[in-house]
Amino acid sequence: MQSIKVKSRVDNDGILQISLPEMRDTDVEVTIVYQPCSKNKSVSGRQHFLVLLELGKGNH
Secondary structure (H helix, E strand, O other): OOOOOOOOOOOOOOOOOOOOOOOOOOOOOOOOOOOOOOOOOOOOOHHHHHHHHHHHHHOO
């Protein structure tokens, strides 16, 4: 079993294309685990602090 991790885009028609050039003229079993990518992955220190503060509420 081989495993790859790629970042790709799903087209407007909902199709995700994956190219496996080393696999030709053969059947394969594929498992897909996907996670949408956020457009803004960076979180400021202040935002991180506020999230931690919210999580700590009610634990007293």
